[in-house]
Amino acid sequence: MTEIPEMSSRGSHTPAGTLSDTAAWMASFRAQESARRDRRIDDPYAARFAKNLSGRFAHRGQLAADMVVQRTVVFDELILKTIAEHAIDCVINIAAGYDTRPYRLQLPERVVWFDTDLPDLTTRKKELLDDATPKCAVEFRNLDLREAGQLAAILEDANRRASRALVITEGLLLYLPEDSVRGLAETLGLHPNVSVWLTDLMSPAARFFMNRAAARHLDHIGEILRFAPRNGPAFFAPYGWTPESVHPAFRVMQRIDRNSNPMIGAVLGAAKLFAPASLDGTVLLRRL
Numbered sequence: 254m255t256e257i258p259e260m261s262s263r264g265s266h267t268p269a270g271t272l273s274d275t276a277a278w279m280a281s282f283r284a285q286e287s288a289r290r291d292r293r294i295d296d297p298y299a300a301r302f303a304k305n306l307s308g309r310f311a312h313r314g315q316l317a318a319d320m321v322v323q324r325t326v327v328f329d330e331l332i333l334k335t336i337a338e339h340a341i342d343c344v345i346n347i348a349a350g351y352d353t354r355p356y357r358l359q360l361p362e363r364v365v366w367f368d369t370d371l372p373d374l375t376t377r378k379k380e381l382l383d384d385a386t387p388k389c390a391v392e393f394r395n396l397d398l399r400e401a402g403q404l405a406a407i408l409e410d411a412n413r414r415a416s417r418a419l420v421i422t423e424g425l426l427l428y429l430p431e432d433s434v435r436g437l438a439e440t441l442g443l444h445p446n447v448s449v450w451l452t453d454l455m456s457p458a459a460r461f462f463m464n465r466a467a468a469r470h471l472d473h474i475g476e477i478l479r480f481a482p483r484n485g486p487a488f489f490a491p492y493g494w495t496p497e498s499v500h501p502a503f504r505v506m507q508r509i510d511r512n513s514n515p516m517i518g519a520v521l522g523a524a525k526l527f528a529p530a531s532l533d534g535t536v537l538l539r540r541l
């Protein structure tokens with residue numbers, strides 16, 4: 254169903270390979286933030302996943318760190334708020350990577366959390382979390398978005414067992430071609446128990462700058478940042494999704510004092526002149 258481009262033309266596809274590397278890279282930013290005295294997130298498990306991060310990801314740009322930290326903070330806040338306000342009893346994290354929210358957020362016990370990713374990554378994650386106790390029921394599910402029907406099967410299972418689900422796509426859509434995001438929006442729309450969908454979005458301007466930076470520092474993923482809709486959250490309206498709340502990354506970075514490169518706000522602000530409705534940040538979507 255969904256095409257996900259190879260993240261590397263040269264990388265391996267072992268558990269320590271490129272796909273897992275992007276997840277470990279995200280975990281390394283969460284570990285770095287968690288080690289700070291003035292930390293905005295506390296992920297005691299992140300360092301475990303970041304430990305074997307490939308040298309190819311050794312460049313840890315401060316902007317990328319700020320972006321991941323603000324995203325984590327705003328997702329944490331919105332997940333807790335949405336679960337309470339929408340009476341959510343199921344969370345489906347698509348391409349969860351090394352996210353550990355079921356273990357570190359104060360989630361209601363009623364929640365069933367589906368943690369989905371490629372099989373190698375999921376196996377490794379389960380091993381590394383073997384001694385950790387989740388706050389709610391967690392079910393690890395293998396998911397390859399390229400395989401037709403796998404996501405639908407998970408959503409159908411969730412539909413049978415829960416009444417109101419929150420879907421999370423964090424750090425995922427930006428890698429997908431537009432057609433795949435459209436397919437995902439339609440698939441989610443077919444499952445009536447999926448009430449809300451939390452995702453981050455990238456603007457065309459940010460894609461341009463980040464692809465350039467990636468080409469410099471991570472040449473193997475240089476050209477794979479793809480989905481950056483000019484119309485931002487409005488992209489999802491034809492598939493039945495409307496924004497409930499919108500959280501521009503730069504404002505969150507200022508609020509949490511993780512704005513180490515103030516120029517970036519100016520640059521993105523100016524670039525947005527060409528796509529005023531685009532968004533760099535997080536959007537909580539609900540059914541129209």
Ligand SMILES: C[S@@+](CC[C@H](N)C(=O)[O-])C[C@H]1O[C@@H](n2cnc3c(N)ncnc32)[C@H](O)[C@@H]1O
Pocket residue numbers: 257272273275276279280347348349350351352369370371374396397398399422423424425
């Ligand atoms: C940048 S990471 C984001 C992980 C996590 N959501 C986070 O924010 O830390 C992208 C994730 O997509 C997963 N992924 C890549 N291709 C996939 C596929 N075909 N099916 C399912 N997941 C995939 C990777 O394993 C990785 O965990």
